[in-house]
Amino acid sequence: MDKAIGVIDSGVGGLTVAHELMRQLPKERLLYVGDTLRCPYGPRSEYEIKKYTWQMVNFLLEKKIKILVVACNTATAFTLSELQDELDIPVIGVINPGARAAINATKNMHIGVIGTEGTIRSNAYPNALLNINSEIHINAVACPLFVPMVEKGILHGETTLQIVSETLEPMKNNHIDTLILGCTHYPLIRDTIQEVIGEHVSIISSSEETARDTSAILEYHEIMNKEDRVPYHIFFTTGDLDKFSSITNRVFKSSEQNSDSVVIEHVTINE
Numbered sequence: 001m002d003k004a005i006g007v008i009d010s011g012v013g014g015l016t017v018a019h020e021l022m023r024q025l026p027k028e029r030l031l032y033v034g035d036t037l038r039c040p041y042g043p044r045s046e047y048e049i050k051k052y053t054w055q056m057v058n059f060l061l062e063k064k065i066k067i068l069v070v071a072c073n074t075a076t077a078f079t080l081s082e083l084q085d086e087l088d089i090p091v092i093g094v095i096n097p098g099a100r101a102a103i104n105a106t107k108n109m110h111i112g113v114i115g116t117e118g119t120i121r122s123n124a125y126p127n128a129l130l131n132i133n134s135e136i137h138i139n140a141v142a143c144p145l146f147v148p149m150v151e152k153g154i155l156h157g158e159t160t161l162q163i164v165s166e167t168l169e170p171m172k173n174n175h176i177d178t179l180i181l182g183c184t185h186y187p188l189i190r191d192t193i194q195e196v197i198g199e200h201v202s203i204i205s206s207s208e209e210t211a212r213d214t215s216a217i218l219e220y221h222e223i224m225n226k227e228d229r230v231p232y233h234i235f236f237t238t239g240d241l242d243k244f245s246s247i248t249n250r251v252f253k254s255s256e257q258n259s260d261s262v263v264i265e266h267v268t269i270n271e
């Protein structure tokens with residue numbers, strides 16, 4: 001059987017990338033791991049982030065994947081280069097695609113970045129942005145309350161608005177015209193972020209660009225699935241199956257994807 005695309009995240013955030021992969025690559029099979037048991041990764045040490053990421057990767061390697069998409073900014077920031085050096089399959093992260101899309105979108109060269117404490121601490125976005133264009137002004141803010149809120153399934157309403165408003169306060173009046181959602185959980189609260197930051201700011205989520213890169217790499221390595229069939233995808237969670245299933249169904253509902261082709265399972269991963 002054709003090998004799958006492996007996708008990893010600390011929880012449900014990577015579903016936003018998986019969703020876009022399924023849309024752009026409808027013949028490809030996905031194997032997804034969300035480490036919801038140990039989410040959030042954002043406040044964790046580099047040692048823990050690397051250890052947990054490798055555990056997810058090793059689990060997927062045993063299942064024979066042909067490419068790995070690190071659909072987590074925090075894991076990308078701390079482990080991408082190591083994974084690319086050590087694995088003999090292509091590995092794609094979400095930071096460079098997001099930085100590229102933001103540079104294409106900005107008109108006034110002022111870009112905001114929001115992410116987990118880990119991602120902001122790593123400076124991965126400023127490095128990626130300045131690497132492409134050294135004239136860019138960057139305003140980066142960590143949003144430690146967003147991931148726990150999204151993992152609880154709180155995606156709209158008063159609480160969401162209040163938390164987003166308070167967290168993004170330092171970003172207001174900073175002249176940004178483009179805001180990078182530097183965490184794959186944030187597209188799930190995109191409407192509230194847009195409301196708070198203002199309609200004049202273009203919001204960039206790296207999922208579309210990451211899926212395009214994945215497609216180009218599959219093409220380049222000639223490992224695109226050629227069979228004409230509806231693939232079935234497996235989404236593994238290390239945490240509560242009901243909670244994970246409920247958010248997965250919300251992310252995939254109202255889309256053209258056939259939910260019958262998605263199986264959700266609980267898994268225990270460790271060394």
Ligand code: DGL
Nearest residue numbers: 013040041042073074184
């Ligand atoms: N979706 C992850 C990211 O993009 C969230 C990390 C976390 O668990 O804090 O960074």
